[in-house]
Amino acid sequence: MYKAEIGRIVSDRLSHTANVVKVPSPQLDLFVARNFLDESECAMLIKMIDAVRQPSGVLGPNVDPDYRTSESGNLNPWDPFVQKIERKIADLMPIHPSHGETIQGQRYAVGQQFKPHHDFFYTDQPYWPDQEKSGGQRTWTVMMFLNEPEAGGQTAFPEAGVKITPKTGNLLAWNNLTAQGYPNSYSLHTGMPVEKGVKYVITKWFRERPWGGGATGMM
Numbered sequence: 001m002y003k004a005e006i007g008r009i010v011s012d013r014l015s016h017t018a019n020v021v022k023v024p025s026p027q028l029d030l031f032v033a034r035n036f037l038d039e040s041e042c043a044m045l046i047k048m049i050d051a052v053r054q055p056s057g058v059l060g061p062n063v064d065p066d067y068r069t070s071e072s073g074n075l076n077p078w079d080p081f082v083q084k085i086e087r088k089i090a091d092l093m094p095i096h097p098s099h100g101e102t103i104q105g106q107r108y109a110v111g112q113q114f115k116p117h118h119d120f121f122y123t124d125q126p127y128w129p130d131q132e133k134s135g136g137q138r139t140w141t142v143m144m145f146l147n148e149p150e151a152g153g154q155t156a157f158p159e160a161g162v163k164i165t166p167k168t169g170n171l172l173a174w175n176n177l178t179a180q181g182y183p184n185s186y187s188l189h190t191g192m193p194v195e196k197g198v199k200y201v202i203t204k205w206f207r208e209r210p211w212g213g214g215a216t217g218m219m
Protein backbone atom coordinates (compact mmCIF):
# COMPACT_ATOMS: atom_id res chain seq x y z
CA MET A 1 0.00 0.00 0.00
CA TYR A 2 2.61 2.52 1.06
CA LYS A 3 4.79 1.82 -1.95
CA ALA A 4 1.96 2.76 -4.34
CA GLU A 5 0.97 5.75 -2.24
CA ILE A 6 4.45 7.19 -1.97
CA GLY A 7 4.73 7.06 -5.76
CA ARG A 8 1.59 9.18 -6.10
CA ILE A 9 2.48 11.59 -3.29
CA VAL A 10 5.96 12.32 -4.63
CA SER A 11 4.78 12.62 -8.25
CA ASP A 12 2.01 15.02 -7.23
CA ARG A 13 4.39 17.19 -5.25
CA LEU A 14 7.08 17.29 -7.93
CA SER A 15 4.49 18.07 -10.59
CA HIS A 16 3.59 21.20 -8.65
CA THR A 17 7.08 22.37 -7.73
CA ALA A 18 8.69 25.37 -9.42
CA ASN A 19 11.73 24.57 -11.60
CA VAL A 20 10.74 20.90 -11.76
CA VAL A 21 9.70 19.36 -15.07
CA LYS A 22 8.36 15.90 -15.78
CA VAL A 23 10.30 14.08 -18.45
CA PRO A 24 7.72 12.71 -20.89
CA SER A 25 7.74 8.92 -20.62
CA PRO A 26 4.55 6.90 -20.32
CA GLN A 27 6.07 4.06 -18.31
CA LEU A 28 8.30 5.91 -15.85
CA ASP A 29 7.89 8.75 -13.36
CA LEU A 30 11.01 10.83 -13.99
CA PHE A 31 11.51 14.49 -13.08
CA VAL A 32 14.28 17.03 -13.49
CA ALA A 33 14.73 19.83 -10.93
CA ARG A 34 16.79 22.50 -12.62
CA ASN A 35 19.52 24.31 -10.66
CA PHE A 36 18.71 22.37 -7.53
CA LEU A 37 22.28 22.85 -6.27
CA ASP A 38 24.29 25.99 -6.92
CA GLU A 39 27.84 26.06 -8.28
CA SER A 40 29.51 26.44 -4.89
CA GLU A 41 27.53 23.56 -3.40
CA CYS A 42 28.55 21.38 -6.33
CA ALA A 43 32.21 22.38 -5.95
CA MET A 44 32.16 21.58 -2.23
CA LEU A 45 30.53 18.19 -2.84
CA ILE A 46 33.14 17.34 -5.48
CA LYS A 47 35.86 18.06 -2.92
CA MET A 48 34.13 15.82 -0.41
CA ILE A 49 33.79 12.99 -2.92
CA ASP A 50 37.49 13.23 -3.76
CA ALA A 51 38.28 12.77 -0.06
CA VAL A 52 36.32 9.50 0.31
CA ARG A 53 36.17 7.85 -3.10
CA GLN A 54 37.20 4.23 -3.59
CA PRO A 55 36.40 1.69 -6.32
CA SER A 56 32.62 1.29 -6.40
CA GLY A 57 30.90 -1.77 -4.99
CA VAL A 58 27.84 -3.66 -6.10
CA LEU A 59 25.29 -5.63 -4.16
CA GLY A 60 24.96 -9.27 -5.09
CA PRO A 61 27.04 -11.37 -7.40
CA ASN A 62 28.20 -9.60 -10.52
CA VAL A 63 30.77 -11.27 -12.65
CA ASP A 64 31.26 -8.47 -15.18
CA PRO A 65 34.36 -6.46 -14.14
CA ASP A 66 33.15 -3.57 -16.33
CA TYR A 67 29.73 -3.37 -14.64
CA ARG A 68 30.43 -0.47 -12.32
CA THR A 69 33.85 1.01 -12.87
CA SER A 70 33.41 4.35 -11.13
CA GLU A 71 34.75 5.35 -7.75
CA SER A 72 32.32 6.19 -4.98
CA GLY A 73 32.00 6.86 -1.29
CA ASN A 74 29.45 7.84 1.31
CA LEU A 75 29.32 11.44 2.51
CA ASN A 76 29.59 11.92 6.25
CA PRO A 77 25.98 12.34 7.45
CA TRP A 78 27.17 14.30 10.53
CA ASP A 79 28.93 16.97 8.50
CA PRO A 80 26.98 20.27 8.73
CA PHE A 81 27.36 20.96 5.01
CA VAL A 82 26.08 17.48 4.11
CA GLN A 83 23.19 18.09 6.52
CA LYS A 84 22.34 21.27 4.65
CA ILE A 85 22.16 19.30 1.39
CA GLU A 86 20.05 16.67 3.17
CA ARG A 87 17.61 19.40 4.25
CA LYS A 88 17.34 20.68 0.69
CA ILE A 89 16.48 17.18 -0.50
CA ALA A 90 14.00 16.78 2.37
CA ASP A 91 12.29 20.03 1.34
CA LEU A 92 11.86 18.74 -2.20
CA MET A 93 10.89 15.13 -1.53
CA PRO A 94 7.80 14.40 0.59
CA ILE A 95 9.35 11.26 2.06
CA HIS A 96 10.43 11.22 5.69
CA PRO A 97 14.24 11.68 5.81
CA SER A 98 14.54 8.54 7.95
CA HIS A 99 13.72 6.53 4.80
CA GLY A 100 16.75 7.87 2.97
CA GLU A 101 20.06 6.04 2.76
CA THR A 102 23.29 7.94 3.30
CA ILE A 103 24.15 10.19 0.35
CA GLN A 104 26.66 8.51 -1.91
CA GLY A 105 29.08 10.37 -4.17
CA GLN A 106 30.41 8.97 -7.41
CA ARG A 107 33.19 9.94 -9.77
CA TYR A 108 33.58 8.62 -13.32
CA ALA A 109 36.81 9.15 -15.25
CA VAL A 110 37.08 8.62 -19.02
CA GLY A 111 35.80 5.16 -19.92
CA GLN A 112 34.14 4.59 -16.57
CA GLN A 113 30.48 3.71 -16.41
CA PHE A 114 27.64 2.13 -14.48
CA LYS A 115 26.02 -0.42 -16.76
CA PRO A 116 22.22 -0.77 -17.03
CA HIS A 117 20.72 -1.74 -13.68
CA HIS A 118 17.70 -1.28 -11.48
CA ASP A 119 17.98 0.50 -8.15
CA PHE A 120 15.18 -1.62 -6.67
CA PHE A 121 16.19 -4.83 -4.96
CA TYR A 122 15.62 -8.25 -6.48
CA THR A 123 13.70 -10.11 -3.82
CA ASP A 124 14.97 -13.50 -5.00
CA GLN A 125 18.60 -12.60 -4.22
CA PRO A 126 20.56 -13.67 -1.13
CA TYR A 127 20.99 -10.01 -0.09
CA TRP A 128 17.22 -9.42 0.14
CA PRO A 129 16.44 -10.77 3.68
CA ASP A 130 18.94 -8.28 5.15
CA GLN A 131 17.62 -5.41 3.05
CA GLU A 132 14.04 -6.35 3.89
CA LYS A 133 14.91 -5.95 7.58
CA SER A 134 16.76 -2.68 7.12
CA GLY A 135 14.07 -0.62 5.40
CA GLY A 136 12.76 -2.87 2.67
CA GLN A 137 12.42 -2.01 -0.98
CA ARG A 138 13.84 1.09 -2.60
CA THR A 139 11.20 3.49 -3.85
CA TRP A 140 12.54 6.77 -5.27
CA THR A 141 16.06 7.71 -6.33
CA VAL A 142 17.35 11.27 -6.44
CA MET A 143 20.60 11.95 -8.25
CA MET A 144 22.36 15.28 -8.71
CA PHE A 145 24.88 16.22 -11.39
CA LEU A 146 27.77 18.16 -9.87
CA ASN A 147 29.57 18.99 -13.11
CA GLU A 148 29.50 18.51 -16.87
CA PRO A 149 31.84 16.06 -18.58
CA GLU A 150 32.93 17.32 -21.99
CA ALA A 151 31.52 14.23 -23.71
CA GLY A 152 29.57 11.13 -22.66
CA GLY A 153 28.38 10.37 -19.14
CA GLN A 154 24.67 10.74 -19.83
CA THR A 155 22.19 9.01 -17.55
CA ALA A 156 20.06 6.90 -19.88
CA PHE A 157 16.88 4.94 -19.29
CA PRO A 158 16.99 2.58 -22.28
CA GLU A 159 13.61 0.90 -21.65
CA ALA A 160 11.87 4.23 -21.14
CA GLY A 161 13.66 5.78 -24.14
CA VAL A 162 15.13 8.72 -22.23
CA LYS A 163 18.68 10.08 -22.11
CA ILE A 164 19.68 12.93 -19.80
CA THR A 165 22.83 14.98 -20.34
CA PRO A 166 24.62 16.04 -17.13
CA LYS A 167 23.99 19.68 -16.26
CA THR A 168 25.68 21.17 -13.20
CA GLY A 169 23.25 21.45 -10.29
CA ASN A 170 20.36 19.58 -11.90
CA LEU A 171 18.61 16.87 -9.91
CA LEU A 172 16.95 13.79 -11.37
CA ALA A 173 14.22 12.05 -9.40
CA TRP A 174 12.59 8.82 -10.51
CA ASN A 175 10.30 6.21 -9.06
CA ASN A 176 11.80 2.74 -9.24
CA LEU A 177 8.36 1.23 -8.69
CA THR A 178 5.16 1.12 -10.72
CA ALA A 179 1.95 2.97 -9.85
CA GLN A 180 0.91 -0.25 -8.08
CA GLY A 181 4.12 -0.28 -6.04
CA TYR A 182 5.91 -3.15 -7.76
CA PRO A 183 9.42 -3.01 -9.25
CA ASN A 184 9.22 -1.11 -12.54
CA SER A 185 11.37 -2.67 -15.26
CA TYR A 186 11.20 0.64 -17.17
CA SER A 187 13.32 2.24 -14.43
CA LEU A 188 16.36 0.44 -15.87
CA HIS A 189 19.14 3.02 -16.18
CA THR A 190 22.82 3.41 -16.87
CA GLY A 191 25.57 5.92 -16.28
CA MET A 192 27.01 5.91 -19.81
CA PRO A 193 30.80 5.89 -20.22
CA VAL A 194 32.45 9.26 -19.88
CA GLU A 195 34.21 10.00 -23.18
CA LYS A 196 35.99 13.22 -22.26
CA GLY A 197 36.46 14.94 -18.93
CA VAL A 198 35.17 13.60 -15.63
CA LYS A 199 31.71 13.20 -14.12
CA TYR A 200 30.65 13.68 -10.50
CA VAL A 201 27.21 12.88 -9.08
CA ILE A 202 25.60 12.31 -5.72
CA THR A 203 22.79 9.81 -5.25
CA LYS A 204 20.27 9.17 -2.52
CA TRP A 205 18.06 6.10 -2.47
CA PHE A 206 14.84 6.05 -0.47
CA ARG A 207 13.35 2.97 1.19
CA GLU A 208 9.73 1.97 1.77
CA ARG A 209 10.35 2.13 5.54
CA PRO A 210 12.90 3.93 7.75
CA TRP A 211 16.33 2.80 6.69
CA GLY A 212 18.04 0.61 9.27
CA GLY A 213 21.62 1.50 8.45
CA GLY A 214 22.46 -1.97 7.21
CA ALA A 215 24.41 -2.38 4.00
CA THR A 216 24.95 1.09 2.61
CA GLY A 217 26.62 2.43 -0.41
CA MET A 218 26.07 -0.71 -2.36
CA MET A 219 23.98 -1.31 -5.40
Ligand SMILES: O=C(O)CCC(=O)C(=O)O
Pocket: 106, 114, 119, 141, 143, 153, 154, 155, 156, 189, 190, 191, 192, 201, 203
Ligand atom coordinates in the same frame (compact mmCIF):
# COMPACT_ATOMS: atom_id res chain seq x y z
O1 LIG B 1 25.82 8.11 -12.78
C1 LIG B 1 24.74 7.90 -13.32
O2 LIG B 1 24.37 8.52 -14.32
C2 LIG B 1 23.84 6.82 -12.76
C3 LIG B 1 24.09 6.54 -11.30
C4 LIG B 1 23.16 5.51 -10.76
O3 LIG B 1 22.57 4.77 -11.45
C5 LIG B 1 22.96 5.41 -9.31
O4 LIG B 1 23.64 6.11 -8.55
O5 LIG B 1 22.10 4.60 -8.90
Ligand SMILES: [Fe+2]
Pocket: 117, 118, 119, 189
Ligand atom coordinates in the same frame (compact mmCIF):
# COMPACT_ATOMS: atom_id res chain seq x y z
FE1 LIG C 1 21.20 3.49 -10.28
